[in-house]
Amino acid sequence: MKKNLFLLGFMACSLTMMGQTDKKESWYFKLGGSYFTQTAATEFPTVGGNAALNKVYVGGKLTSEESVTGSFGEGFRTGITAGYRFNTRLGVEMGVNYYSSKDKTMAQTISDVPITANGAYSFKSVGQITAFDVAPALVLFLGEHKGFEPYTKVGVLVPVHGDLEITSDAYAPIAFSPTGIPTAFGDVHSVDKVKPNPTVGFMSALGTSYKLGKKISAFAELEYRNFTVHGKTKETTEFTVNGTNALAGRTQAQIHTNYVDRLNVNSNNALTNPNGTDSSKPMDELSSYVGISGLGLTLGLKYSL
Template identity: 80%
Template sequence: MKKNLFLLGFMACSMTMMGQTDQNESWYFKLGGSFFTQTAATEFPTVGGNAALSKVYVGGKLISEESVTGSFGEGFRTGFTAGYRFNQRLGVEMGVNYYNSTDKTMAQTMTDNIFISGGKPVFNFKSVGQITAFDLAPALVLFLGEHKGFEPYTKVGVLVPIHGDLVITTDAIAPTGVPNPATVAVRSVDKVKPNPTLGFMSALGTSYKLGKNISAFAELEYRNFTVHGKTKETTEYTVNGNDALATRTQAQIHTNYQDKINVNSNNASTNASFDSTKPMDELSSYVGISGLGLTLGLKYSL
């Protein structure tokens, strides 16, 4: 569906360019801010061995469980765009944007009492993720004509993330296995670096002339792409507020994501010769960044 929309927009812009003879070439620049809401929620990947679930225990019994879903498409964006009009109808843009998603709970467990279930302790924890990213956004723009200062337009393009990461912060009240103290407060911060990816965007907007060269503009934009994890590194690990990162092994600190793991992978579940002095191999994880946003800003035309 996304490919069809992109091709349709490209064909419309191309036909307009071929049929347009009244040249009005010019450069313009835009500066704006956006707020996006998520449009498609999917189940989050496993976080630190914990499935994307929200569980509640009372008296050692599970009383509530639900899948944790969402998208990192909700958040704020600021951006600068340079545009060039070939004529009155057709133009191209290149945007440079910084995006900061809102926090999303990815997994959590709440219990009134720590206990053992299936040989493993059940304790309170919560993992929260946030994405920050810089991206490039080349697009084709179709201007629909000016009327009383307003000039509506549509555009389609792609998103090319050039830098960014997913930061997952986990806070837990974990058992120690000894009577005194019975529990400790543990915090870990993991930074996931992505593989190169490509996304899709389309927008409907309008500008309004405030002066000879200055206009205000507003855009309603849909954007969608998926981030595929490449590596993960624990950058912070504290116990009761004290730095304890040095107590972690290389396998606990560093992860390489793979499409599959087998007996040759450095993973204890598949390889009896697991080496804790080397990064751990884990299955690849994906998160979605799908959102509908409103952008407001100013446009300067040369």
């Protein structure tokens, strides 16, 4: 789908450069809302040390296990776009959008007993992405007929602000003996916010406008977009045990995480550092990626100056 839309946009661009150049300079503005469905599912990253798995225990024994896959490309978007037509066929647009993804289960364990000899307990981690992005694009108008004017466009997506919020609820150990054996269990709730590194994505769209008046038109677009983001930092913003705020009792290493491409003996992580973890500093963990690919329908209004 992505390749086909890109080729269509490229071919239309080529035809435009060789074709009609009648002047029709004008500004226009568009306001619209979109709903996207995910188009590519990948395995989610590890969440709080838990692999992206859906496990089911019955009587303390593991009865099923499967990978949890998905994309944060499903969700709602609203945006405003400014456009400029150089001539009858060629124009450019700059969109500013706010996107909110659908909640996605990233890891889960279901057990019919609170705690078992092998350490199984019930928990669920759910993620949601919210983001603002800017979207510059090249637009190729394909000609007007009976009020309809189809067009195609290709461009890039540049997220400028946003995060991945992960909410986890578990019945888990909350106290341990000196030898590390759980001695008490409780309801644990936490919220982590992951800030991303800068990234750039790709988008392409097919659409049409329909004149409602001299300057007002309705428009519809079928848009494909694809990009991935990887974490930069993570911070725990909520942590409660049996409904009581326990965030103050967490160490810096438990609250803050720096994502890195490689762990070594100097990293603040007990897996590779022979000195263990310095609890007064943020934890170092391997950076992980999540996908935001989707196919969406946008409906809205266009005002031409």
